[in-house]
Amino acid sequence: MEVISVKDVTFKYEGAELPVINNLSLSVSRGEYLCVLGENGSGKSTLARLINGLLTPNSGRVAVYGFDTKDKDKQFEVRKRVGMVFQNPDNQMVATMVEDDIAFGPENLGVPSKEIGERIDFALKSTNMENFRFSQGQKLSGGQKQRVAIAGVLAIMPEVLILDESTSMLDAKGRKEVLDVVKELNDKGMTVITITHYMDEAVNASRVVVLSKGEIVKDGKPSEIFKDSNELVSYGLELPRSTYIANKLIKKGLPLKEGILTAEELSEELCKLFQKG
Amino acid sequence: MLSDITFGQYYPASSFVHKMDARIKLLLLIAYIVLVFVVKNFYGFLVVYGVLLFLTLLAKVPITSLIKSASAVVFIIIFTFILNIFFYKTNNPTYLFWIITKEALEFSTFMALRLLALVFFSMLLNLTTTPVALTDGIESLLKPLKVIKFPVHELALVMSIALRFIPILMSEADRIIMAQKARGADFESGNLLKRAKAMLPVLIPLLISSFRRAEELGDAMDSRCYSSSSKRTKFRKLKAGWRDLVAVIFTAIIFTAVILLNNYVGGLV
Amino acid sequence: MQIISKGLKFTYNKKTEFKRQALNGVDLTINEGDFFGIIGQTGSGKSTFIEHLNGLIPVESGELTIGEFDLSVSAQKPKKAYKERLKLLRRKVGMVFQYPEYQLFAETVFEDVAFGIKNFFPEIEGEQLALKVKNALELVGLNYYEVKDKSPFELSGGQKRRVAIAGVLVLEPEVLVLDEPVAGLDPVGKRNLMELLHSLHGTVLKTIVIVSHDMDEVSENCNRVAVFSDGVAVKVDTIENIFADVDFLVKHGLELPLTAKIKEDLKAVGVDIITDYKIDNLIEKIYKNYKG
Structure with a gap:
């Protein structure tokens, strides 16, 4: 089932010479884990903002569960369904205390107080943040702050979760915490769109889209996307490190399987190889 | 570091005072502020400070944190104390020594006690009420103003957001100051104008960053x-x-x- | 310049209730010529330590010498002489903070880069100043004539960061200290910046110190590493020795770089590969091992 449809969309910021998004079309199905890759300035953050209606296209149409993002009356219908987590963990919290911040979304939607309490329980549980309910946001680590941001979005009960470079300011531990939560949400059926320039994060996705100069230049499974390194480099990207090592070794004549993406796969293949030999 | 100065110094505890309605606490704060000005003699202050001590114990707030909170205004209190000592005039002064009179000394002490009590009562509210509850309380108390289209909710939201971002911006200012110092910026020497000018390389990035943060917060x-x-x-x-x-x-x-004390014992002066 | 820290301690807000011990006796030596990495979990004291290296945080207890500069408490008096020496030191040790582009402030790139010179050498003006700014911008790979009159805020993220680094390099430091230099950049931006640092290392810069949480970045670029934990440098050693001790890294909450992971897994099946944990060398070693 198609949940998001982007059709022939062009978008230009006021005063800019060139459009950031250039006649782009994209369809996202329910339950997908879509990773959008692209160098800085490729238009990926703009695409995210077009999908939840923070921006509306100059031409073309973006529809979320059939609701046109241009339709002002249906704005909440769009945003209720598409939650978005942003880059800077410090800039998304409205309230000082975790619990109050998570309540912000449902309060806006006019959810009764008792149900808000239940939603907070659910959101904290889903992000493994139960122990921080009464904490001051300021005292949390980067990874914890971003999980609170996700919880704040989950309290709106969205169908789709967009992460706009939400891990780029985190350390390795924080990134893992956030990615684990996202993976779990996706396993339970949430549609996920993650925008990143960490190649290692794309490996988790069910589908990868590469953006360059406002256009989709590649669309496929991670293993297909990471086949051709030269092409990726021309888009300002690179291979995941494990894929880089595997490809180099294959080129040198080692009989490894194609499409290695993770450290685990690479290790396993290499061990098999040496045990045989 | 600047960033460690917290605003809205909530002290988490479960106490009678913590559990009270923020609106009532705000109204009672106003009542106590009035009370502090109603007091006419030192016996009255005995009662006021007795109440303060009682409330602090009831709130399970460490007395030290209450006293520390006063350190921020200690300068103002000392300043007014000194001013009063020198400039307070009465008709029949009793000179103690030099130009210091007994009356001026009493009056100055009186004013200092008054200011200190004000600070302590306000801090007690701060320590026992979360910033959110406080802004909620203010919002609720100002609700009648909605009739004249006063943006009560927006005001409360702005207050709570400001509370949240002040420490963030403080720590950011810390970092920028360090970075510019590393490039030789000197914030400590020169006259006032020179020092103000030296702050530009801190203020401009801070301003830009505030706008960036505001934009992202708005989107969020x-x-x-x-x-x-x-x-x-x-x-x-x-x-x-x-x-x-x-x-x-x-x-x-x-x-x-306190009013009975005022009437039976009479005023200080 | 050799950097020697002995028993360095530091506490934030010592006299208040917000007291926090950030450094708890740091012992380490950074040699001239090192590409030195500082790793450790958030809050382990990495940033506080590097802020000591050019006197931004005054030494509170313990000893710290940077080349001939003694920053220890005993050397902080008389105050005036200490301040003068600090000025000299800050020119010799350049400091690039996290997201340095957020500290740009001037109307033009030229003015921003020239800021340090104007502070330290107000006598340098005109052509001489322009030459210094030009050199610094070219060192970071920017075209002087293209960018000098632009507002720094018009530039792309990667370019802004380069301008900020040029603003430090313009003072011709011997040591450059960078806190998370590639944070937030895209892959190509990251690679280019690290390549830039390598090209500066050994030419205009004698020593480079980076703080990083990315183990792959550290193993790929540094020769020696200090592991920080709870305000102490718990281990200071070569890359080879640091990443060979897996249990130690895990104990201090650190990840393994990919190259170390693979080496460990191969060791488990009896293939012992001696490596310096650089990715291309590992590939070469695996290949040789397979052939031979």
Whole structure:
């Protein structure tokens, strides 16, 4: 089932010479884990903002569960369904205390107080943040702050979760915490769109889209996307490190399987190889 | 570091005072502020400080943190104290030594006690009430102003956001100051104008960063369906209960006591 | 310049209730010529330590010498002489903070880069100043004539960061200290910046110190590493020795770089590969091992 449809969309910021998004079309199905890759300035953050209606296209149409993002009356219908987590963990919290911040979304939607309490329980549980309910946001680590941001979005009960470079300011531990939560949400059926320039994060996705100069230049499974390194480099990207090592070794004549993406796969293949030999 | 100065110094505890309705606490704070100005003699202050001590113990707040909070205003208190000592004039002064009179000394002490009590009562509210409850309380108390289209909810939201971002911006200012110092910026020498000019390399990046943060926060709020016109609900319902009733009665008794003291003992001067 | 820290301690807000011990006796030596990495979990004291290296945080207890500069408490008096020496030191040790582009402030790139010179050498003006700014911008790979009159805020993220680094390099430091230099950049931006640092290392810069949480970045670029934990440098050693001790890294909450992971897994099946944990060398070693 198609949940998001982007059709022939062009978008230009006021005063800019060139459009950031250039006649782009994209369809996202329910339950997908879509990773959008692209160098800085490729238009990926703009695409995210077009999908939840923070921006509306100059031409073309973006529809979320059939609701046109241009339709002002249906704005909440769009945003209720598409939650978005942003880059800077410090800039998304409205309230000082975790619990109050998570309540912000449902309060806006006019959810009764008792149900808000239940939603907070659910959101904290889903992000493994139960122990921080009464904490001051300021005292949390980067990874914890971003999980609170996700919880704040989950309290709106969205169908789709967009992460706009939400891990780029985190350390390795924080990134893992956030990615684990996202993976779990996706396993339970949430549609996920993650925008990143960490190649290692794309490996988790069910589908990868590469953006360059406002256009989709590649669309496929991670293993297909990471086949051709030269092409990726021309888009300002690179291979995941494990894929880089595997490809180099294959080129040198080692009989490894194609499409290695993770450290685990690479290790396993290499061990098999040496045990045989 | 600047960033460690916290605003809204909530001290988490479970106490009678913590559990009170923020609105009632705000109103009672106003009552106590009035009380501090009603007091006419030192016996009255004995009662006021007795109440303060009692409330602090009741709130399970460490007395030290209350005293520390006063350190920020200690300068002002000393300053006014000195001013009063030198400039307070009466008709029949009793000179103690030099130009210091007994009356001026008494009056200055009196004013200092007054200021200190004000600070302590306000801090007690701060320590026992979360910033959110406080802004909720203010919002609720100002509700009648909605009739004249005063943006009560927006005001409360702005207050709570400001509370949240002040420490963030403080720590950012810290970092920028360090970075410019590393490039030889000197914030400590020269006259006032020179020093003010030296702050530009800190203020400009700070301003730009505030705008960037504001933009991202705005997007985040929009994404979470913020709209001031919608029929918002409140997760945290303010509810006055038996504790608030007890507190109001208690305050009324104290008020009466102080007024009686004023009448029977008379004024200080 | 050799950097020697002995028993360095530091507490934030010592006299208040917000007291926090950030450094708890740091012992380490950074040699001239090192590409030195500082790793450790958030809050382990990395940033506080590097802020000592050019006197931004005054030494509170313990010893710290940077080349001939003694920053220890005993050397902080008389105050005036200490301040003068600090000025000299800050020119010799350049400091690039996290997201340095957020500290740009001037109307033009030229003015921003020239800021340090104007502070330290107000006598340098005109052509001489322009030459210094030009050199610094070219060192970071920017075209002087193209960018000098632009507002720094018009530039792309990667370019802004380069301008900020040029603003430090313009003072011709011997040591450059960078806190998370590639944070937030895209892959190509990251690679280019690290390549830039390598090209500066050994030419205009004698020593480079980076703080990083990315183990792959550290193993790929540094020769020696200090592991920080709870305000102490718990281990200071070569890359080879640091990443060979897996249990130690895990104990201090650190990840393994990919190259170390693979080496460990191969060791488990009896293939012992001696490596310096650089990715291309590992590939070469695996290949040789397979052939031979």
